[in-house]
Amino acid sequence: MLDTSELLRISRMYHRELPNLKGIRFRGDDLRKICYENLDIDLAKVADVSGWFKFWEMPAVADYQALLSAYVQGLDSILWLAQVEQWMHLVVIEPDEINKLSQFPHGNLNNHYLGLKTMAWNCYLRHSQSDYKHLLKSYLKLGLVELQLVPDDIMQKFNEQYNAIDEIN
Incomplete structure (x- = not known):
């Protein structure tokens, strides 16, 4: 089962320690801009790895582990955004709400992707907390x-990628 509180805790530790380990300092609004740029790129990576829009390579069959890794990176970017914007209170999503998301019908992937991008830019340009909450839920649904990713696989991969801060140095 996905535990958004635990994912946020892991992400917070990672993004709190990483700049210290790398000796990085940010000026002014740079961290916020980097966070949004990172999210934009990570959303594109998920689309690229999954290949749903690549009609010229049909049938597109994504490698599950590569897709899971790209998806987890995007999820971390969304959680990092909550930290930078101080919207962490919006991250906690109860298990029954996540279960409801997983029961939604399949949607059009192109519309879903463009909707995610629109919500992300609304967060940036309008400081919209409601768009952030919808972005997070929509990404979880994606x-x-x-993408038919298994919740336990998401939790495990997230732990592997972001709970090993000591290995980064």
């Missing part, structure tokens, strides 16, 4: 429904 993983659980459209």
Whole structure:
């Protein structure tokens, strides 16, 4: 089962320690801009790895582990955004709500992707907390429904990628 509180805790530790380990300092609004740029790129990576839009390579069959890794990177970017914007209170999603998301029908992946991008830019340009909450839930639905990722696999991969801060140095 996905535990958004635990994912946020791991992400917070990672993004709190990483700049110290790398000796990085940010000026002014740079961290916020980097966070949004990172999210934009990570959303594109998920689309690229999954290949749903690549009609010229049909049938597109994504490698599950590569897709899971790209998806987890995007999820971390969304959680990092909550930290930078101080919207962490919006991250906690109850298990029954996540279960409801996983019961939604398949949607059009192109519309879903463009919707995610629109919500992300609304967060940036309008400081919209409601768009952030919808972005997070929509991204979770993308993983659980459209990409058919297993919740336990998401938790495990997230732990592997972001709970090993000591290995980064």
